[in-house]
Amino acid sequence: MATDMPPQQPTLSEVAERAGVSRAVASRAINDAPNVSRAKREAVRRAVRELGYTPNRTARALATRRTGTVVLAISGDDPELFADPFFAQAVVGISAALEETSLHLILCLATTAHGQQRLKSLLDTRGVDGVMLMAMRGDDPAVRIALAATLPVVFGGRPLCVEPEFYVDADNIGGARRATEHLIRTGRTRIATIGGLPDTEVAEARCRGYREAMTMAGLEPYPPEPADFNESGGAAAMHRLLESHPDLDAVFAANDNMAAGAVRVLREAGRSVPKDVAVVGFDDLPIACQTTPQLTTVHQPIRAMGEEMVRMLIALLAGRRPTPLILPTRLVVRDSA
Amino acid sequence: MATDMPPQQPTLSEVAERAGVSRAVASRAINDAPNVSRAKREAVRRAVRELGYTPNRTARALATRRTGTVVLAISGDDPELFADPFFAQAVVGISAALEETSLHLILCLATTAHGQQRLKSLLDTRGVDGVMLMAMRGDDPAVRIALAATLPVVFGGRPLCVEPEFYVDADNIGGARRATEHLIRTGRTRIATIGGLPDTEVAEARCRGYREAMTMAGLEPYPPEPADFNESGGAAAMHRLLESHPDLDAVFAANDNMAAGAVRVLREAGRSVPKDVAVVGFDDLPIACQTTPQLTTVHQPIRAMGEEMVRMLIALLAGRRPTPLILPTRLVVRDSA
DNA sequence: TAGGATCTTGAAACCGGTTTCAGCTCAACT
DNA sequence: AGTTGAGCTGAAACCGGTTTCAAGATCCTA
Numbered sequence: 106m107a108t109d110m111p112p113q114q115p116t117l118s119e120v121a122e123r124a125g126v127s128r129a130v131a132s133r134a135i136n137d138a139p140n141v142s143r144a145k146r147e148a149v150r151r152a153v154r155e156l157g158y159t160p161n162r163t164a165r166a167l168a169t170r171r172t173g174t175v176v177l178a179i180s181g182d183d184p185e186l187f188a189d190p191f192f193a194q195a196v197v198g199i200s201a202a203l204e205e206t207s208l209h210l211i212l213c214l215a216t217t218a219h220g221q222q223r224l225k226s227l228l229d230t231r232g233v234d235g236v237m238l239m240a241m242r243g244d245d246p247a248v249r250i251a252l253a254a255t256l257p258v259v260f261g262g263r264p265l266c267v268e269p270e271f272y273v274d275a276d277n278i279g280g281a282r283r284a285t286e287h288l289i290r291t292g293r294t295r296i297a298t299i300g301g302l303p304d305t306e307v308a309e310a311r312c313r314g315y316r317e318a319m320t321m322a323g324l325e326p327y328p329p330e331p332a333d334f335n336e337s338g339g340a341a342a343m344h345r346l347l348e349s350h351p352d353l354d355a356v357f358a359a360n361d362n363m364a365a366g367a368v369r370v371l372r373e374a375g376r377s378v379p380k381d382v383a384v385v386g387f388d389d390l391p392i393a394c395q396t397t398p399q400l401t402t403v404h405q406p407i408r409a410m411g412e413e414m415v416r417m418l419i420a421l422l423a424g425r426r427p428t429p430l431i432l433p434t435r436l437v438v439r440d441s442a
Numbered sequence: 443m444a445t446d447m448p449p450q451q452p453t454l455s456e457v458a459e460r461a462g463v464s465r466a467v468a469s470r471a472i473n474d475a476p477n478v479s480r481a482k483r484e485a486v487r488r489a490v491r492e493l494g495y496t497p498n499r500t501a502r503a504l505a506t507r508r509t510g511t512v513v514l515a516i517s518g519d520d521p522e523l524f525a526d527p528f529f530a531q532a533v534v535g536i537s538a539a540l541e542e543t544s545l546h547l548i549l550c551l552a553t554t555a556h557g558q559q560r561l562k563s564l565l566d567t568r569g570v571d572g573v574m575l576m577a578m579r580g581d582d583p584a585v586r587i588a589l590a591a592t593l594p595v596v597f598g599g600r601p602l603c604v605e606p607e608f609y610v611d612a613d614n615i616g617g618a619r620r621a622t623e624h625l626i627r628t629g630r631t632r633i634a635t636i637g638g639l640p641d642t643e644v645a646e647a648r649c650r651g652y653r654e655a656m657t658m659a660g661l662e663p664y665p666p667e668p669a670d671f672n673e674s675g676g677a678a679a680m681h682r683l684l685e686s687h688p689d690l691d692a693v694f695a696a697n698d699n700m701a702a703g704a705v706r707v708l709r710e711a712g713r714s715v716p717k718d719v720a721v722v723g724f725d726d727l728p729i730a731c732q733t734t735p736q737l738t739t740v741h742q743p744i745r746a747m748g749e750e751m752v753r754m755l756i757a758l759l760a761g762r763r764p765t766p767l768i769l770p771t772r773l774v775v776r777d778s779a
Numbered sequence: 780t781a782g783g784a785t786c787t788t789g790a791a792a793c794c795g796g797t798t799t800c801a802g803c804t805c806a807a808c809t
Numbered sequence: 810a811g812t813t814g815a816g817c818t819g820a821a822a823c824c825g826g827t828t829t830c831a832a833g834a835t836c837c838t839a
Contacts, residue, residue, distance in 0.1 A: 114568065116825060127789040132827060162567035163503045164825030167794050172500060173569075174548070185534060188728075193530045197522060200551040209564060211511070212549040214537040227546060230499035230512075231451065336732075365732065391525075395673075395702065395732045397803060454796060464819040469797060477817060501795035502822050 115156040124152035125182060135160065165236055175203075175418060176211040176233045178224050178241035180247035184216045189334075189362075189391050191407060192239070195261065198411025199237065206419065208234070215247045228254035235259070235418045239392040241305040243267040257421035259414050265306040271421065273413045273430045277307055277387075280403035280434030281314025284385040287401070287436055289322045293355035293383055299342040300329025311359040311387060327353075332363055336392075339363025345369035354382055355442065361386035361393045364400055368441060383442035398440030406432050449683025455484045463490035472497065482633040510539075512755060513570045515561050517577035517584035521553045526699075527727050528744060529576070532598065535748025536574065543756065545571070552584045565591035572596070572755045577581040578642040580604040594758035596751050597733075602643040608758065610767045611751045614644055614724075617740035617771030618651025621722040622694055624738070624773055626659045630692035630720055636704060637666025638696040648696040648724060664690075669700055680707040691719055692779065698723035698730045701737055705778060720779035735777030743769050 121131035126145050133141045134149035141149075152158070166172045177199060178185055186192075196212070203210055211233060215221045224247055228232060235257040240247050243266030251258045252269075256430050260272035288296050298315045301308035312329045319326040327350065332342035339358055343366060346353060356371075358364035364386030376382045378398060386393060389404035413430050420427040453572050458468035463482050470478045471486035478486075489495070503509045514536060516524055523529075533549070538545055548570055552558040561584055564570060572594040577584050580603030588595045589606075597609035625633050635652045638645035649666045656663040664687065669679035676695055680703060683690060693708075695701035701723030705715050713719045715735055723730060726741035757764040 117827095118825080128826080129789055129791095129828075130787085136827085138827095142787065145787085159563070159566040161504075161825050162569040163500055163509060164565075164794090165827075166500045167498075167504050167825080168795085168827040171795070184538065187534050187537070188527065188530045190525065190530065193525045196549065196550070197524050200519065200524070200549070200557075204554070204556055204560065209560075209569065210549050212533065212537070212547050214534070217541070219541055220537075223541065223546075226496070227499075229496040230502075232499040288672065325675055391729075392732060395729060397734050403533065453794095465796080466798075466819055466821095467817085473797085482817085489813060498795050502797075502825085504795080505797040507824070664836090707788095 114161070115158045117158075117160065120149065120156055120158050124148040124223045125155060126378075137184045152259060156407045172232060172234050173207060173229050174211050174233050175235040175237065175415075176213050176224075176227060177237045178215050178239070178247055178251065180215040180224075180238065180245050182216065184214070184220075186216050187214050190392075191388065195239070195411040195414075196406040198408035200411075201408075202412040202415035206415075208298055208419075215244055219248075219297065221246050221250060222347045225250045228256060235422055237261060237414045237418060241307065243304075243306075249321065249372065257418060259418045259421065261410060263413050265304055265308045265309060269429075271417055271427060271429060273410050273417060273432065275405045275432050276434045277310035278317070279312040280387060280405070280436070281311040281357065281359070282318045283434075284387065284401075284403050285315045285318035285435045286322075287438070288355045288357065288383055288385060288442060289318065289324065291383065291442065293399075294324060295350070295353045296324065296355040296357060297327040297346050297350055297353045298329045299332050299339055299346070299356060299358040299363050301334050301338075301363065303331050308359055315357050329359075334360050335362045336366040339366025340370045341366075343367040345372055347371075356382060356384050358386050361388045361390045361400055361402055364402065364441070365392050365396045368396055368398075368400070379440065385442045387439055391441070393437075396441070401439045401442040402437055403434050404437045405434050451498070453493045454495075454497065457489045457493055459487065460493060461485040502607075503756070509569060509571050510544060511546045511548050511570050512572040512574065512752075513550050513561075514574045515550045515552050515562075515576070515584055515588065517552040517558065517575065517582050518521050519553065521551070521557075523553050524551050527729075528725065531744040532576070532748040532751075534629070535745035536660060536752055537748075538745075539749040539752035543752075545756075555583075555714060558583050558587060562587045572759055574598060574751045574755060577601045578644065580641075580643075583766065594755060596755045596758065598751050599749060600643045602641055602646060606766075608754055608764060608766060610747050610754060610769065612742045612744075612747060612769050613771045614647035615651040617724060617742070617773070618648040618694065618696070619655045620651075620771075620773045621724065621738075621740050622652045622655035623659075623692065624775070625692045625720055625722060625779060626655065626661065628720065628779065631661060632687070632689045632690045633661065633692040633694060634664040634683050634687055635666045636669050636676055636693060636695040636700050638669055638671050638675075638700065640668050645696055652694050666696075671697050672699045673703040676703025677707045678703075680704040684708075684711055693719060693721050695721065695723050697729045698725045698737055698739055701739065701778070702729050702733045704734055705735075705737070716779050722779045726774055730774075730776070733778070738776045738779040739774055740771050741774045742771050756758065 121128045131149050134146045213224050215224045236251050237259050238251045239261040243264040260269040288360045299313050316326040330342040332338035386402035389402045393400040393402045417427045458465045468486050471483045550561050553562045573588050574596050575588045576598040580601045597606040637649050653663045667679040669675035721739045723739035726739045730737035730739045754764045
């Protein structure tokens with residue numbers, strides 16, 4: 106079995122020779138291009154089968170000027186950033202959508218200066234056909250790098266201060282508004298908010314939704330408490346809020362990790378959730394079901410966002426001009442509010 | 443600024459012409475190869491700078507027969523598999539280690555039949571220089587696919603029934619043994635185990651460690667209760683265990699997701715954890731700190747495993763012959779046992 | 780049956796690099 | 810002066826495909 110395998114992968118020339126045709130015809134037959142007689146097409150097919158031929162991806166890429174790969178770049182300043190389950194879900198969606206395609210995915214974590222250089226190098230050397238970029242801050246070097254490359258770029262979420270031409274985002278404002286309205290509807294009036302990292306579009310948008318709902322209801326919005334987008338960031342922010350506004354009866358946290366931290370601190374401080382203080386999160390990450398009580402939160406279709414990013418990128422690669430996409434979010438009522 | 447950028451990326455020929463040398467010399471100068479006079483080397487450097495030249499990755503790959511990319515293939519039967527935070531951490535380690543390298547990472551989720559075909563195609567077309575494969579079952583098609591390719595393959599964890607030549611794994615047996623010993627040491631005697639998916643090496647190894655500790659202590663091991671490696675799998679298994687062994691006073695679950703499910707079910711059944719029933723998990727995933735009570739568990743250096751996989755693969759690419767690696771695990775005592 | 784129109788075909792150019800190798804220069808040694 | 814050898818150099822081959830284009834074959838149509 107294994108002994109009659111050729112030591113070296115067969116090449117197009119060998120296929121052509123065996124089929125008794127030129128390389129040009131062999132190439133056309135293999136790619137189902139027109140202008141090949143039935144007879145020769147069949148001969149080539151047979152030779153391919155007998156030799157176990159598969160075209161060399163690199164050679165084809167060089168000739169067609171298409172690498173057949175796209176990159177997902179994730180940018181930020183924390184090397185552990187990718188451990189956030191948010192990205193894993195996005196990757197699942199992206200992979201699923203790419204599966205209908207012959208494109209492969211390069212994953213580039215541009216979370217250090219060096220990582221960003223590597224991204225730049227990848228793009229400069231034309232190692233990919235297109236870019237999907239997830240970055241939060243507008244001044245993120247990766248944003249400049251991606252936009253400077255003469256390649257199609259699709260953004261997942263919008264970095265602050267840059268309105269990219271092509272992006273897929275979730276309806277953060279609407280989601281935050283509905284979350285806040287839910288709190289108001291259930292009788293809360295002293296509703297604080299943990300805003301997440303300032304200078305990011307998500308934080309900005311979710312705060313805006315919160316403020317809109319508050320003023321709409323004639324309530325005074327609290328200044329958003331800044332925090333890292335993780336559990337301990339949320340915990341720290343909650344401590345500060347309890348200090349500055351001990352009478353609050355609800356908290357809207359701009360993501361679930363922070364909400365989980367807030368819930369923990371509230372309980373440690375002897376406040377019952379949701380009885381004394383109601384909490385709403387955002388994202389509907391797995392963690393939302395693992396806290397006690399389970400988090401009421403705003404669901405974000407992360408997987409679908411990944412899929413749509415791929416669709417948008419494919420459209421760009423095909424020369425079309427897609428329009429930006431904002432996917433709906435929806436409130437998921439559980440136990441914390 | 444942008445107007446004097448050449449519309450097309452400059453090529454090596456243009457650099458050579460501008461520097462007044464041949465392409466051969468230009469190539470050598472760019473690659474810091476010997477046999478180039480200082481003068482010409484400098485001239486080439488200047489031309490590169492002035493033209494903003496970066497070599498074309500694909501062309502270079504074709505000539506050198508090195509693509510400069512490696513693939514991380516994750517195989518299994520659940521398309522959502524990658525959402526497990528385990529993989530995200532492995533990816534963080536892999537990326538960190540690759541950063542010291544000029545290699546880029548292709549991520550291939552081979553979690554459907556079609557995904558596995560795509561992996562095969564990627565390898566057959568020589569789209570990568572090497573493979574890192576994480577698969578649990580030995581009969582996983584991806585394992586055959588990877589081993590059939592004439593490429594270096596490094597396994598992350600061992601699939602059952604296949605002892606790969608090159609792999610990085612965690613000390614599952616030892617970890618499970620120490621976890622069980624901890625339960626025994628704290629006075630438990632009726633210790634059941636939730637084993638995870640049968641036919642997987644992890645499940646097998648962790649059960650073996652459990653059995654070793656039990657027999658060593660003169661206790662009768664329980665038959666491992668099979669379960670999916672997730673929260674609801676653990677919950678279902680715990681229900682069955684309460685049915686069949688209502689008097690148990692401890693449970694060793696083969697991973698944290700299942701342990702979390704078990705804890706939930708126990709508390710719903712009115713058993714206090716750890717007072718009535720102690721629970722130990724495995725993996726030390728983020729979830730371990732989010733349950734109430736926090737999980738006592740076995741820490742597995744997932745990030746380091748990713749890094750070592752890369753090291754091993756690089757060694758293989760360099761023609762060396764590394765030895766398999768089993769990284770230590772350690773018990774992390776929290777509140778559930 | 781002559782004169783297009785339409786298909787097929789394969790030689791050769793091309794994609795953009797690397798590498799081999801023969802020829803050249805020049806210093807050192809006998 | 811004649812050899813030897815080390816260091817540079819660039820023409821050309823090569824990696825393995827795709828695509829152009831001129832020529833040849835086949836089929837219609839008048």
